[in-house]
Every structure is written in C-alpha cells, then in structure tokens.
Amino acid sequence: MCGIAGFLDHSRESSDQGMQSITKSMVETLKHRGPNHQGIWVDEECGLALGHQRLSIIDLSAAGNQPMVSQDSRYVISYNGEIYNASEIGNELRKIGVKFKGHADTEVLIEAFSHWGIRGTLKKLIGMFAFALWDRKKKELMLCRDRIGIKPLYWAEFGDSILFASEIKALKKHPKWNSKINHESLNNFFLYNYVPGPKTIFEKVHKMQPGTIITVSPHKIPSIEKYWSLEEVIRSNKNQNLEITQKETEEELEKLLNDSVSKRLVSDVPLGVLLSGGVDSSLVASLAQKNSGKPIKTFTVGFDEDNYNEAPYSKKIAEYLRTDHNELYLSPKDVIELTPLLSSIYDEPFADSSQIPTTLISKFAKKEVTVSLSGDGGDEVFLGYNRHYWANVIWKIFGKIHKAPRKLIAKIILSVPPMVWESFFYLLPKRARPNQIGDKLHKVGKTIDSDSADEIYEKLISTYNAEDMPVKTTKNITQDSAQDEISKLLPNFIERMSYKDTMGYLPDDILTKVDRASMSIGLENRVPLLDHRIIEFTWKLPLSIRMEHGKRKILLKKILSKSIPKKLISRPKSGFGIPLDAWLRGSLKEWAEDMLNKDSLKNDEFLDSKKIQTLWKQHQSKRYNHQSQLWAILMFQSWSENQ
Structure with missing residues (x-):
C-alpha cells in the first residue's frame, strides 16, 4: 500500500x-x-x-x-x-x-x-x-x-x-x-x-x-x-434466469468468502483483524482464524458509555474463536488530542463521526501489525441497513394519507423536543426502552411529508434539510440524471437503495473513512467482503434469497452461525456509534466553542452564524441532540482553518 x-x-x-x-x-x-x-x-x-x-x-x-x-x-x-x-x-x-x-x-x-x-x-x-x-x-x-x-x-x-x-x-x-x-x-x-x-x-x-x-x-x-460497472452487472443478470436453491447459494457464497479472506491473509508483514462484534467483522475474523495456523490478532475499540460499548460482544467472539485479542478503551484525552488533526488526515471536509474510533483503533492496531482486515461493505452488499427497511415502512404508512394531514403530524412531532419524547418512555423497563427514541421520532417527523420512499430515504441519510442548511448561500443540489434509468432497472426499492449505497455512500464515506484513518499511520486495511466476485454473485440472486423473510444479512448470519453460536450474533444491529452528543457538552466543549466563536463566524464567507449559535445553544440545553449537524460545521471549520 x-x-x-x-x-x-x-x-x-x-x-x-x-x-x-x-x-x-x-x-x-x-x-x-x-x-x-x-x-x-x-x-x-x-x-x-x-x-x-x-x-x-x-x-x-x-x-x-x-x-x-x-x-x-x-x-x-x-x-x-x-x-x-x-x-x-x-x-x-x-x-x-x-x-x-x-x-x-x-x-x-x-x-x-x-x-x-x-x-x-x-x-x-x-x-x-x-x-x-x-x-x-x-x-x-x-x-x-x-x-x-x-x-x-x-x-x-x-x-x-x-x-x-x-x-x-x-x-x-x-x-x-x-x-x-x-x-x-x-x-x-x-x-x-x-x-x-x-x-x-x-x-x-x-x-x-x-x-x-x-x-x-x-x-x-x-x-x-x-x-x-455494477449497473452493467445488474443488466446482464436481468437476461439470465439463475436457478439456485438457498442451500446452493450458501455453499457457493461460503466458498467465495473463504477464498476472499484467505487471499487477503498473504503478507510479508504482521497482520490482524479489526473486530467490532457485529456480523461482518465477526465473519471476517472467523474465516481468518480458520485459515491461520496460529491465533490471529484481533483489535476492538470500547467506550465507557454502555449504550455505545460493543467491546464486551467482541471479546466473547474473540474468546470463542481463540484469537489473540486486544482492546482499546477510548479516553477523553484520546479524543481531545485527535480531533484537531482530523481535517489534515481527511483532506476534505468529512464529518462521519465514526472517523474518531476508526482512526484511533487503526493507530492502536499499528503497534502490533502492518496489515488489517475489516468487515466494511457488508451492509451495502448484504442489505444490512435499517434505513432500507424503515424508509419503505414510513412510506407504506404515511404515503396513503393526504399531504396536509401529514404536514400537521410532522409539525406536532417536531414541536416536542427529543428529550421530552424520551421522558415519555422512561416508564418502560430499561430493556424495553428504545435507544434515542426522541431523535428517531424527529427523524421520522422530517420525512413523513415526502412524495416517495426514495425521498424519505434521501432525508434519512441527510444531516440537514435544504431549508436548515447552515450556509449563507444555498446552491441548488444537482439531481442525478441517471436516477430514472436506475429506477427502471431496479423497480424494487430496497435493491435500488442498496445500489445507491454501493455506488455512492460506500466509496465516498465508508471507504474514504477507512483509507484515510488507516493510511494516516501506514496501516494497510483490506476489505474481504468487497471482493468483486462476491458483489457480482450476490447481485445474481433474487431478493427473496438475499433478504429471506425480510431478514437483513441473513446469508452472512447463516454462514457465521456454523462457526459462532447464534446467541453471540443474534442481537439488534448497532452502527459504529460514538457518544458525540455528550462529548460536545463535555470533553470537546471547549474546543467546539472556540471553533464556533461568534467573532470568527461573523466574518465567515460561507457559514450562517445565527443558525449555528441557535443549534449550539439548543444542544447545550440537552433538550435537543444536534450532534450530527454540529459535527459537520466543526469539521468544516477545522478544515477551513487549515487551508
């Protein structure tokens, strides 16, 4: 590399x-x-x-x-x-x-x-x-x-x-x-x-x-x-009538996955696996250990905040696989020291906040290895995102209602601060209490007046609505002229969004994040789930096999269950989240306030100081969680200062 x-x-x-x-x-x-x-x-x-x-x-x-x-x-x-x-x-x-x-x-x-x-x-x-x-x-x-x-x-x-x-x-x-x-x-x-x-x-x-x-x-x-071109792969598949059973699919996919991982274990320098405890990285670790003659090194990042801490799950999987497991628990000092450096690592404004743990776990792994394997790409290829499901559900529920009542419902939902919504659910037992339900309801509130499932999906993946943008001059966003062609090619909504994620979000967010994080300290990261043979094979399969009975990543889970007990992998999906909302009120508050200083924003060519100050005050009140919006502003400001 x-x-x-x-x-x-x-x-x-x-x-x-x-x-x-x-x-x-x-x-x-x-x-x-x-x-x-x-x-x-x-x-x-x-x-x-x-x-x-x-x-x-x-x-x-x-x-x-x-x-x-x-x-x-x-x-x-x-x-x-x-x-x-x-x-x-x-x-x-x-x-x-x-x-x-x-x-x-x-x-x-x-x-x-x-x-x-x-x-x-x-x-x-x-x-x-x-x-x-x-x-x-x-x-x-x-x-x-x-x-x-x-x-x-x-x-x-x-x-x-x-x-x-x-x-x-x-x-x-x-x-x-x-x-x-x-x-x-x-x-x-x-x-x-x-x-x-x-x-x-x-x-x-x-x-x-x-x-x-x-x-x-x-x-x-x-x-x-x-x-x-993935589009051409899909077009060529439309002309073929693939007849394959569920069992044959699993056998062929397992062969491809095993070959992909084994090929990526070839190295003249030490190698390990970044293990998050989720299905994707657990499968990569399992196959890597299977193809290794000695305990493979695995690396996990943990948090003191229980709601975000996946390290205990990773540890159980590592113990079951008998890997040489290593844990890094992030401290406020780690985060404070790294954050000002992110703009130079990422070169462009980049605000996927999981860049913090990704960069720190890469730095931690580099002490032991020069090559790492990760499970990136599993959600895009094997239909793992919750938003694929929820965009469809929201449209099916609200799409039948006239727009005026939908706008009224949205207004009511958004008029109640997220923390107030949270308080309504405190009466439930902790295990039954939805995590960050207030923020999720606000996200739904911003989508229900949409004109299609595709528009709902677009809003779910957006940090800001067009009218809330923190910039002084809003430019019209150019629509993708190829979207109509893709809609004809992939009339099924979930397949269409999977395609969109694979062609856009995957290279421009996920793979950018991983490349810059790992290469900032000279660590080569390999992604076995993104072998093009695996992608081409999965797109040959009917949706009923890729997503059996609506279950996400069902193929990977079935293959993984052959080497890891189901109880270790059957749990709700958790993204690579971090307690950013609390950090912006705590360990990162001083740095953030310096970045969002009224005087420096007042003369900024691009940013709307008044909107930003409102967001900051609302976030500090704890009634609202504006972590994503504020992080985007902070990353732009930090990047801008380094130009």
Whole structure:
C-alpha cells in the first residue's frame, strides 16, 4: 500500500531538475501512506512525472520499489494497492516466458500490461488499486481506480497540466494549483457529511470514480471510460434466469468468502483483524482464524458509555474463536488530542463521526501489525441497513394519507423536543426502552411529508434539510440524471437503495473513512467482503434469497452461525456509534466553542452564524441532540482553518 502523485505538463515548461523537485514536494506530503521508500521517474521531453511513497507489504526488497519500468521498457507505473491473485497471474506469465526479478505484485501487474494490455489485465485482477501508467510508445497517461473504489485517486486539470495523487494535499504542492471552494460541493457536504464524487470540495479537482480509466493523450481532452460497472452487472443478470436453491447459494457464497479472506491473509508483514462484534467483522475474523495456523490478532475499540460499548460482544467472539485479542478503551484525552488533526488526515471536509474510533483503533492496531482486515461493505452488499427497511415502512404508512394531514403530524412531532419524547418512555423497563427514541421520532417527523420512499430515504441519510442548511448561500443540489434509468432497472426499492449505497455512500464515506484513518499511520486495511466476485454473485440472486423473510444479512448470519453460536450474533444491529452528543457538552466543549466563536463566524464567507449559535445553544440545553449537524460545521471549520 502506498501513496502516488505526479503530473503530465503538455507545456513542458520545467526542466528535468524542476520536475524532480515538484514531484518530490508532492510525494513528500504522502509519506504517512508509504514510509519505506520514495521513488521519482520523469520524462522531461514529454513533461511526465511519476512519484511514489512505498509501504512494503509483499516482497520487502528493493525489487518492489516504484515507479517501476516494464521489461520491454514500454510502460512505467506508480501504483497503490494489492493484487490478491498476483501469484496466479504471475504463473500465467511465467508459462509464456516472463522471468521476474522479485515477487512484488507491482512487477506482475506491469508485465501483465505488457502482454495483455490494460483492459485485458483489469479483467483478471482481484484486488484494490489505484495507479498511473505511462505508455512511452503512445505517449499516453492512463489513470485507473479499482472496481469498488477501495483505493483513492484524485485528478485535476490546470491549464496544460493534468495532476493526480492519492490525496488532495499532494496536488496542492504543484505550482499550477489554482482552485477555490465549490459551493455546490459545500452544500452536498452539509447534506451527507461528505462530498459525493466525482466532485470534491474544490473546483477543477475530481475524484476518480470506481471502475474507471482516464486516458490523457497529448493535446486531447482526457477521456473517461468504465471498465467495470455494477449497473452493467445488474443488466446482464436481468437476461439470465439463475436457478439456485438457498442451500446452493450458501455453499457457493461460503466458498467465495473463504477464498476472499484467505487471499487477503498473504503478507510479508504482521497482520490482524479489526473486530467490532457485529456480523461482518465477526465473519471476517472467523474465516481468518480458520485459515491461520496460529491465533490471529484481533483489535476492538470500547467506550465507557454502555449504550455505545460493543467491546464486551467482541471479546466473547474473540474468546470463542481463540484469537489473540486486544482492546482499546477510548479516553477523553484520546479524543481531545485527535480531533484537531482530523481535517489534515481527511483532506476534505468529512464529518462521519465514526472517523474518531476508526482512526484511533487503526493507530492502536499499528503497534502490533502492518496489515488489517475489516468487515466494511457488508451492509451495502448484504442489505444490512435499517434505513432500507424503515424508509419503505414510513412510506407504506404515511404515503396513503393526504399531504396536509401529514404536514400537521410532522409539525406536532417536531414541536416536542427529543428529550421530552424520551421522558415519555422512561416508564418502560430499561430493556424495553428504545435507544434515542426522541431523535428517531424527529427523524421520522422530517420525512413523513415526502412524495416517495426514495425521498424519505434521501432525508434519512441527510444531516440537514435544504431549508436548515447552515450556509449563507444555498446552491441548488444537482439531481442525478441517471436516477430514472436506475429506477427502471431496479423497480424494487430496497435493491435500488442498496445500489445507491454501493455506488455512492460506500466509496465516498465508508471507504474514504477507512483509507484515510488507516493510511494516516501506514496501516494497510483490506476489505474481504468487497471482493468483486462476491458483489457480482450476490447481485445474481433474487431478493427473496438475499433478504429471506425480510431478514437483513441473513446469508452472512447463516454462514457465521456454523462457526459462532447464534446467541453471540443474534442481537439488534448497532452502527459504529460514538457518544458525540455528550462529548460536545463535555470533553470537546471547549474546543467546539472556540471553533464556533461568534467573532470568527461573523466574518465567515460561507457559514450562517445565527443558525449555528441557535443549534449550539439548543444542544447545550440537552433538550435537543444536534450532534450530527454540529459535527459537520466543526469539521468544516477545522478544515477551513487549515487551508
């Protein structure tokens, strides 16, 4: 795992030495991603520069250093990621006469390009990757990102120059960097807690979309093409009539999962599993232990607050699997020290608050291992989100009622503060008392005047309603023009939302969070549940098998129950939540008040000081829980101060 950066300057203004210097300044910002070796390769005549920061995982020798040139000298690559079937591809290449200098997957990858071309090779790859490939014969630069978007890649076009990098901070070091905040992206950030791709917070700067290749040729507009698309996978499945039983499904899926995990255990450095105690990470830990000859290291984060503490469940699972288990209980000191650093780790405004435990558990695990496996992606692939179910239920209940009565019901619900709603339920026994029922009722209140289940879902995943945005100027949010096509392709609401999450929320929130958290301290994180073979297989299945009798993640639970007792996995779903509401009234209050200082907000170009002060006062009163809204503002402010 590594960091890559570089550029193609058609104006060829810089000398060889100048290009070396620029590239060095770019990759220096990515040392946290790859502390083991720095490499730079330039072609002054073409204005091409490739930079690389290496985190050595497979083949720790100099034979794996990058940028790497193919044996026929045609291709040069700067690559970030892991190819899990590199051994099999390498054997194919040996049969046709290729001799390797080492056993790094980079060498296998570049020799595969030499023999099969980029598109032929991509079809064969199982893995996560982002790379820049220079074709010296065609004078073409090709940028590529893996099918699911596990590894990041950003690109920008300034004048005659194309810049690219694993993180935006590297792009900023190029002398042609010239960008300002994109107002539409800022609005999107406050809606979703992240900036949806392909946009970034900056104008002229783009996230490469998953499964795409960008080709940059001299004096031509960069061309973008898809080499893999979940939409195309679904379309091709529509033309097939798959006949498969529940038992056959479970057997085939178990084989795929086992193979996916076993492939991701290959490493020349210590390896462990991030174990949350949920179904997804427990299954990964179970299969990892099954394929390991010794107790595998597992890592869990815990909280002193019982409502958020999943560590006891993780410990029971670890004890049953007999792993070498390690626990980290977060202290206020940990949180206070980390929070001001988040904006530099995440590079863009990013406000998924589980970034805090994700970053701290990564740092904790790094003391013992250099590679971790996690259960990320299980909710998207195996229909695990509660909101898929509740959006449908809310629409079925309220969609039959005229809009005027619905608006009245919503007004009544929202007129009662969440803490007052909570008090109504205190009469119930603690075990029967719904957790954070006041906040949940307010969420429902904001959705019931919607015109469709899709609109309800959009509101459930949004931090702010459009009218409540804390920005001075609200830009119209661009609607996805492909949405109508997806609605035709996937008339079933749950499948449609699963698709939307997989293509948007997964790469732009979940995988961004995990990549930046782990790579900020040089920990490579692998996600076995997002093997493209597993995704393609699950989308072949009818919904009745993927979600038997409405049960979420039923396939994973059945497979997991073969190795872990049902009593350890049959419990209500719990997200990676943190006691942020209490922290903002306690350990983080001083930092937050400093960030939301009236004087600093008064002159802010973007934020509405009056709205923000109201939110803060309401939150401090404990009658309202505005943790998500305030965290988004705080993360933007923190990021803005570092620009």
